[in-house]
Amino acid sequence: MERPDLSGVPEAVQDYIDYLEQTLLQLQAGAAKTSSTPEPDEPPTTINVITISASGMAKRTPRHLYGRQRRGGMGVFDIELPDDDRPALLALADETDHLLLFTDQGRAFRLAVGAVPETAVRGRGIFLPDKLPFRPGERIIAALPADKGHQVALVSKRGWVRLVHKVRLGSSLIPGMSFFDTGKHGAVVAACWTNGQQQLLMATRQGLGIRFLETQVHQQGTLGLRVEPGDEVVAVTAVTDDSAVFLLSDDGKGTLRQMEGFRINKSPGAGGKVAMKTETLVAAVAAANEDDLFVISTLGKMIRFRADEIPAKTGVVQGVNCMTLRNDVVTATAVAHL
8 A cells, every 4th residue: 555645744643653654564574573583683682772862861772672674764763752852862882881971061970871771672761860960951962881992082063172081081980070171162062982092083064074193182182173164063983094984964864984085184173074965964983894873863763774784985975865764853873883
């Protein structure tokens, strides 16, 4: 039966129809699996997918409960949120790990992964500001598994970057310790782990980027990217000459940009070069062909697919469709290193 034109149907009704269609597809897929008894996408694992909303609601779900789809699928409904909230961050961490939560005010918190409630794929979470001493209006901008690198790179929307050594982020971290002068350099927007000898790729909303050695960042911070008026930094990731970076725009299009085709700058602080043809970049994260990618949208739909389904490119492209969207936009992504 052909799907009728729903353009005149209220948005809430369209969302409900989408949910029913997705549920039907899952039931059909489940029946097919039962009849053919295929191998699961992966064996049970203690690695969790952590979803955090813009207001600070958080839940975790074992990674193996998310089945792989083909790139371009609709995804499945994940975290349940009020109408005035939306998913903002994704992270992957073992249930025995701690998370490092960084806020837009440049402050850091450690939180046991186990303190976040485990739910089914579609479930509710807890309000993290009730568990941590957040300031009014403070917002989580990054969630990283703790103790997974040499230092953390923090970047602001104005292009400033600062490195924080792992020792300062260890178990003795004072909750809410500040590592960034946001009054001088702007609100913090992204963070990533580095190994101390890598390069940093910073990317902006309009798809511009810069790549430079992390050893060139001053102890008190450095201007990493000169941001054009009307633009802002949205992402940072650690790379090498052999890396590929998954760039994702809010319309669900993405590309794997190989760093061999994106020239490294002699020093930080220059203007950006075009990394991807878009005006609405939402994420940039290093990924390899054997990795899995998780993408989530404002309506809370999550899709998981293999990175090797995206053609790797050395030049500038617009990207290929990674997720089918209806009255929706993509907000975040995460990489599972399998």
